[in-house]
Amino acid sequence: MSRIWAGTDCGKTHHHCLVLDAEGSTLLSRRVANDEPELLKLLADVLALTDGDRATWALDMTGGEPSLLIALLVNHGQELLYIPGRAVNRATDGYRGEGKTDARDALVIADQARMRRDLQPVRPGDEASIELGLLTSRRVDLVTDRTRTINRLRSTLTSMFPALERALDLSNTGPLVLLTGYQTPAAIRRCGTSRLATWLSNRKVRGAQALATAAVGAAERQHTAVVGERPIATMVRTLAKEVMTLNEKVAEIDKLIEGRFREHPLAEVIESMPGIGPLLGAEFLAAIDGDLGSFPTPDRLAAFAGLAPAPRDSGKTSGNLHRPKRYHRRLQRVFYTSALISIRCDANSRQFYDRKRAEGKRHVQAVIALARRRVNVIWALIRDQRCYQVTPPVTNAA
Secondary structure, three states, X not given: OOOEEEEEEOOOOEEEEEEEOOOOOEEEEEEEEOOHXXXXXXXXXXXXXXXXOOEEEEEOOOOOOOHHHHHHHHHOOOEEEEOOHHHHHHHHOOOOOOOOOHHHHHHXXXXXXXXXXXXXXXXXXXXXXXXXXXXXXXXXXXXXXXXXXXXXXXHHHXXXXXXXHHHOOOOOHHHHHHHHHOOOHHHHHHHHHHHHXXXXXXXXXXXXXXXXXXXXXXXXXXXXXXXXXXXXXXXXXXXXXXXXXXXXXXXXXXXXXHHHHHOOOOHHHHHOOOOOOXXXXXXXXXXXXXXXXXXXXXXXXXXXXXXXOEEOOEOOEOOOEEOOOOOXXXXXXXXXXXXXXXXXXXXXXHHHHHHHHHOOOOHHHHHHHHHHHHHHHHHHHHHHOOOOOOOOOOOOOO
16 A cells, blocks of 8 residues: 545544545544544554555644544654645635535535645644643633623713723722722712821722822712612622733733743743743743744744745736735734834834834834844844844854
């Protein structure tokens, strides 16, 4: 038997595997449970078809549901390729029939792996990058929940006490502490500035006097109680406590991310780049799986981050560049945000940004151009295992 290709359509509870030979004939088609004994039996049956030759496995996912399958294949030294689900979906239109089944998708995956030579191999991530990926994803969820809760708190407070909502910055801890004890205009007026400032100080609120003065001033401008004031006040107090709890969770996970990031061997190199701290550095490591093995050139890394324009040429039209549609959103955020920060703290970045602005580029265009240039820098720093210097090192010509 010659070389074979095993395409797997991954699912939550079951996978469907279909094996093709060099001629495109189906040798095996099976639905297996996402369980180790079933997967090991599938692996043994597929290897029995190779007759000493190699088998190439192709999957449409690289994490989540097929993690157990990937681990088994890697432990048995199997060649593993990744074909994006979007590519599978588009390639399906080129095959006969209009049906949509797991077996058909597995066939497309196996056939594409058999014909194409540009598919990326699946590399098992190291423990550090996997942990950083989990922690940073959890932080994104917490920050999203916090933003949603703050917006709900603003809306609820505005419906009862708009003057207080305008006077408070609900992203700070002090106003949240205030809302856990006092929500209505009448309650704040009865308390008074002096007592309210003392109450806040006892709870270690910074700027207690100024906050109390602002709250009492807002209460003096509203003497009308809206309909449903009591349940609204209860909801405001509940939402304020939820925001404070989320703040504590975000601070806790920030410490975990920073500690795990600094244990990585590339942490010192990455953090030497102006604008990149532990949080952005952790997201960068999680996005590249801990090293640059998948990015042999900085151009490849820039394209993965969505910082390289995609050409849209046709006929006599040339030089028509557009923003790419497929890229790693969080990695692009790392480069864009760090470029914004570096403009304020790095002379080289500021000089490059000013030059682009002088060329007539808008602010966002100049920042993206700077982010693209910084991709080259950080790629070279990681390759050479050296830290960033404002003045480039002097190299001796051969």
